[in-house]
Amino acid sequence: MELIWQGISQAFWLLIQGDPEVLRVTLLSLEVSGTATLISLLVGIPAGTALALTRFPGHRAVVSLVNTGMGLPPVVAGLVVTVFLWRNGPFGILHLLYSPPAMVIAQCVIASPIVVGLTLAAIQNLNPKLRVQILALGASRPQMLWLLVREARLPLLAAVMAGFGAVISEIGASMMVGGNILGQTRVLTTATVMETSKGNFDVAFALSVILLGLVYAVNLVLTYVQQRGRAL
Amino acid sequence: MRRARRLLVLDKTNIRVHPRSSVVSIQRNKRRRNPTTKPASIIATILTAILLVACGAGSPASPSAQPGVTPTAPSVQATAIPAPPKPANPDLILATTTSTQDSGLLDTLIPLFEKQTGYKVKTIAVGSGQAMTMGERGEADVLLVHAPDSEKKFIAAGHGINRQLVMHNDFVIVGPAEDAVKIKGIKTASEALKKIADAKATFVSRGDNSGTDQLEKKLWTAMGTATKGQAWYQESGQGMGQTLSIAAEKKAYTITDRATHLATQKNTQLAILVEGDQALLNIYHVTQVDPKKSDKINAAGAKAFSDFMLSKSAQDVIAKFGADKYGQPLFFADAGKPDAS
Numbered sequence: 001m002e003l004i005w006q007g008i009s010q011a012f013w014l015l016i017q018g019d020p021e022v023l024r025v026t027l028l029s030l031e032v033s034g035t036a037t038l039i040s041l042l043v044g045i046p047a048g049t050a051l052a053l054t055r056f057p058g059h060r061a062v063v064s065l066v067n068t069g070m071g072l073p074p075v076v077a078g079l080v081v082t083v084f085l086w087r088n089g090p091f092g093i094l095h096l097l098y099s100p101p102a103m104v105i106a107q108c109v110i111a112s113p114i115v116v117g118l119t120l121a122a123i124q125n126l127n128p129k130l131r132v133q134i135l136a137l138g139a140s141r142p143q144m145l146w147l148l149v150r151e152a153r154l155p156l157l158a159a160v161m162a163g164f165g166a167v168i169s170e171i172g173a174s175m176m177v178g179g180n181i182l183g184q185t186r187v188l189t190t191a192t193v194m195e196t197s198k199g200n201f202d203v204a205f206a207l208s209v210i211l212l213g214l215v216y217a218v219n220l221v222l223t224y225v226q227q228r229g230r231a232l
Numbered sequence: 233m234r235r236a237r238r239l240l241v242l243d244k245t246n247i248r249v250h251p252r253s254s255v256v257s258i259q260r261n262k263r264r265r266n267p268t269t270k271p272a273s274i275i276a277t278i279l280t281a282i283l284l285v286a287c288g289a290g291s292p293a294s295p296s297a298q299p300g301v302t303p304t305a306p307s308v309q310a311t312a313i314p315a316p317p318k319p320a321n322p323d324l325i326l327a328t329t330t331s332t333q334d335s336g337l338l339d340t341l342i343p344l345f346e347k348q349t350g351y352k353v354k355t356i357a358v359g360s361g362q363a364m365t366m367g368e369r370g371e372a373d374v375l376l377v378h379a380p381d382s383e384k385k386f387i388a389a390g391h392g393i394n395r396q397l398v399m400h401n402d403f404v405i406v407g408p409a410e411d412a413v414k415i416k417g418i419k420t421a422s423e424a425l426k427k428i429a430d431a432k433a434t435f436v437s438r439g440d441n442s443g444t445d446q447l448e449k450k451l452w453t454a455m456g457t458a459t460k461g462q463a464w465y466q467e468s469g470q471g472m473g474q475t476l477s478i479a480a481e482k483k484a485y486t487i488t489d490r491a492t493h494l495a496t497q498k499n500t501q502l503a504i505l506v507e508g509d510q511a512l513l514n515i516y517h518v519t520q521v522d523p524k525k526s527d528k529i530n531a532a533g534a535k536a537f538s539d540f541m542l543s544k545s546a547q548d549v550i551a552k553f554g555a556d557k558y559g560q561p562l563f564f565a566d567a568g569k570p571d572a573s
Contacts, residue, residue, distance in 0.1 A: 087371055087528045095323060098354040179356045182339055197473030198334050199496030 007205025011213070014206055026210055029187040030218075032100055033168040036107030040115045040163050043108070045156065048119025049145060053131075063120065069113025074106075078173030081106040085177065098179040103187070106173035111163035118162060122155035123148060157226040161219055168215055188214070317350050324351045324533035327363035327372035329443055330471035332516070335491040335562050337553050344549065345540045351533050359442030359471075367391055367519070370526040374534035375519045376541070378443035378489075381450070383517055392519040397571040398541050399550050399563040400515045403447060405506035406476070406493055407485035415485070416505045422455050424506045429457050432464040434484035438475050439467025443514070448487045451511065476500045489514050491562035494554065516563075518542075542567040 014022045051063060083089055085097040085105075096102045126148060134144045149156065171189040178185030180194055188211040195204040332338050333355065342353050356366070360377040367375050368391050376398065377383060386392050405415065405424055413431045415424040428435055437459070438445040452459050459465040466484070468475040472492040479486040480500035493504065506512075518541045523531035540546050547565040554562035 086369075088369065088526065092528070098325065098356065179354055181354050181356075182342065184352075184354065194333070197330070197471050197477075198336070199473055199477070199499040201499060 003201055003205060006202050008209050010202055010206040011209035015210065022207070022210065024183065025186050025188055025191050025207075026214060028100065028185075029168060029189070029211070030214060032103045032174075032187060033107060033164060036104045036111055036167050037160065037164040039104070039108050040111035041160060044112050044115025044159070044163070045119050045149065047112075048116040048159075049123050049149060051116065052120045052123035053148075066113050066117045066120065070117045072110060072113060073172065074110055074170040074174075075172030075176065077106050077109040078176035081109060081173065081177050097177060098181060098185060100178070100185060102177040103174050103185060106177045107167040107170065110170060110173060111167045114163045114166055115159050118159035119152075119156060122152040122159065125155065126151055154226055157222055161222050164218060164222075165215060168211070168218075319350055319533060319536070321530050321533065322350060322352045323354065324374065324530050324537060325354045325356065325366075325372045326374050326376060326537065327356050327358065327366040328376040329360050329363065329378055330357050330473070331378070331444070331489045331492050332376060333357035334471065334473045335495050335554065337491070337550070337563065340553060341541075341546060341549055344545065345537060348540065348545075349536050351536060353537070359438070359440045359445065361441030361443075361446070364391075367521045370521065370529055373521055373530040374537045375521065376516060377519070378514055378516045379446045380515055380517070382443075382446060383519060386519070391522055391525065393522050394535070394538060395517050395519040396538060396542055397566050397569060398516045398518050399547075399566050400513060401490045401563050402507065403444065403487050403512040403514050404490050404493060404504045405485060405487055405512075406479070406500075406502040407505050408480075408483040409501065409503040410483075411503070411505055412483075413485075416503075418506055419509065421451055421487075421506055421509045421511050425451055426455060426457065428485050429455075429459075429462075429464075432462075434464050434466065434482050435459075436475055436479040436482065436484045436486045437465060437467045438472065439469050440471075442472075444472060444487060444489060447512075447514070451487075476502060487512075491554070494558045494560075494562060515566075 051059070051066070081102065082097065084091050085094070085102055086092055087095075087097070096105070130151065131144060131148065134147050139147065169189065171193060174180075174185070174187055175190050175193065178187065178190065180186050180190040186194075188207050192204045192207045192211070195201075195207065326342075328338065334357075338355055338357070342355060345351065346353060356363075356372065358366070360379040360382065363372065363375050363377050364379070364382055364386050366372040367386065368389075375383075375392065383392070383395060387395055403421075405421060407413075407415070413427050413433045415427050418424040418427070425435075437448055466482075468478050470478070472488055473496050475486060476488055476493065476496050477500060478484070480502050485505075486502075490504075490507075493500075493502065518538045520531070520534040520538055521529050523529045523534075547567050550563050551561060551565040554560070
């Protein structure tokens, strides 16, 4: 128990002091996971909407695949990305392994199915008559799609939060494709694991507190946006 | 609630064939435009912000971008520290063991090497076994590992060149301070392990083919003790730090390198029970991956790192490392000494 208080107070101390290493690690976590979430949204919302509004042979198989992807273990994503980015792998010439872009790629693989799956559910959850109504009012197809997405913004923001939450907290992929390299790819989660194995439980705890604080702050902003304009 | 009600209204207007229905709902839309566009613009702002942050993501990682960040900086820097030479291929992958990272040694040595040479080192801390597999596949340029027998095979198989003695410390057998099996003070490791096995006292093995694991397996094999599948013999499959934590929780015995034990002792409360046996020497070598394996291997960088580890400045750091914190150095610098292993 004492360790928890020690961790919380040390977290504040590290932040107030502006410990450059902790700041860099925190900022990199935010950059990598923020970028990955953004790319997942750019890919996931159109894909999810398309899946929700179309029917084709094998549609259910694809949806099942997406739903399975929502539970994709980060280490599996990490392993696959590692094999692809290896020097001797198909994308080896890009020299991406053990760099922040590699972590972004792995995290996109983790977050995209979540965004696609939740977008799909959100759009399908809209009353099907709404589409007819919007088209009947003379909206063009892009206008209709925009209105549908806008109509589903509450569950879509939940998708943003779920995607971001999944990638900022994952460790397996970041460790594998990033390598936890000091000053290059060390993020909050990998640093926490390393400090734990070093036996520095107080530092590990401080990093956990910072991670939770960061996730809370991001979710606070998103929730504020989500709940804005709603009575109660 | 509100959305549901609105959909209901839309449905109603849809069902009723009323000439004014469309006008009504268009008006609704107009009235609603203000509250909905605001959140949309906020989302846009956030996304832009994330994008802006993302664009900056690459810059802190690339040291090559550092000189000349501000127009005034270069002249000041130029007089303070000589700019490191620019290697043709600055990316260097070092595959090493968890003990060199968990003890904190590499966090001290690597920045020094980078400053001196201009290389950018990617340190991948895994077990010695995995580190050598990375070398075999040409996924690493240089190795710093402690599994002499495997290293010799590695060289013999044509995967590595220029294997050099860097430093040593020793392995110790640790366990709970109460030492139920009474192995404290026993002179040889095999005698102590035999006592543990005979008493069926819990022993935690790394089980991950790391240097420590290989040494431990070698001891059991030499003794002829079967450990596979025994209830008292448990494999953690994790790094040394984690394995020590597990041993502490289970009040079990284990073999560890001295450096990691000293670094984690304050939490584990494990005690050193057996030490000083010649069989427990823990020897670290630096080995370059043979550049003939693939033209992607950074041979120049590997040579530079090897030279650095044997240089006086690195050896001095190694010899002193940990003395201030633990009262004794964690490693003994060995460059240039006769190599028996």
